[in-house]
Amino acid sequence: MIGRLNHIAIAVPDLAVAAAKYRDQLGASVGAPQALPEHGVTVVFVDTGNTKVELLEPLGEASPIAAFLEKNPAGGMHHVCFEVPDLSAAIARLTAEGARILGDGKPRIGAHGRPVIFLHPKDFFGTLIELEEV
Numbered sequence: 001m002i003g004r005l006n007h008i009a010i011a012v013p014d015l016a017v018a019a020a021k022y023r024d025q026l027g028a029s030v031g032a033p034q035a036l037p038e039h040g041v042t043v044v045f046v047d048t049g050n051t052k053v054e055l056l057e058p059l060g061e062a063s064p065i066a067a068f069l070e071k072n073p074a075g076g077m078h079h080v081c082f083e084v085p086d087l088s089a090a091i092a093r094l095t096a097e098g099a100r101i102l103g104d105g106k107p108r109i110g111a112h113g114r115p116v117i118f119l120h121p122k123d124f125f126g127t128l129i130e131l132e133e134v
């Protein structure tokens with residue numbers, strides 16, 4: 001079911017500072033910020049060639065990463081995103097096996113314009129997993 005690692009996401013308190021650090025201190029190829037109000041975050045993608053790093057900061061009052069940053073004020077690893085060929089089939093299989101799909105359980109369009117879901121971190125060893133249909 002899961003395929004490539006599409007991205008590793010790092011929640012940061014200040015996206016501009018984090019993007020500059022990746023660009024200037026790590027010499028990384030850093031994309032432009034993308035405000036995604038429907039997801040409550042602004043993101044920047046760092047392309048590493050074999051995968052991406054998604055730097056994200058809260059956007060708006062109800063950001064789903066606000067509580068995470070309260071607990072981790074300097075930032076931290078937030079989620080990993082795996083690619084799947086068929087998100088509906090993945091939802092059916094995971095639900096049948098008792099995994100919790102976050103939100104209303106339905107796919108939403110993610111930063112790449114493709115459908116994504118999130119699995120509860122408590123069901124996968126304390127790791128928030130995002131699945132993206134590619």
Ligand SMILES: CC[C@@H](C(=O)O)C(=O)SCCNC(=O)CCNC(=O)[C@H](O)C(C)(C)COP(=O)(O)OP(=O)(O)OC[C@H]1O[C@@H](n2cnc3c(N)ncnc32)[C@H](O)[C@@H]1OP(=O)(O)O
Pocket residue numbers: 009036039041043054056064065067068077078079081102103109110111112116118120121122126127128130
């Ligand atoms: C840009 C679009 C898209 C893309 O295309 O890439 C994105 O990546 S959007 C990214 C932001 N959106 C999301 O993360 C949506 C899914 N996340 C959520 O719904 C929430 O973050 C959450 C997972 C339900 C947690 O919300 P929170 O307010 O922190 O709830 P709790 O405090 O009740 O947390 C429950 C429990 O889970 C632990 N937790 C929280 N976040 C994480 C995490 N990132 N990794 C691991 N564990 C996490 C939290 O500590 C609580 O544990 P206990 O304290 O032990 O109960």
Ligand SMILES: [Co+2]
Pocket residue numbers: 007009054079081130
């Ligand atoms: Co993501």
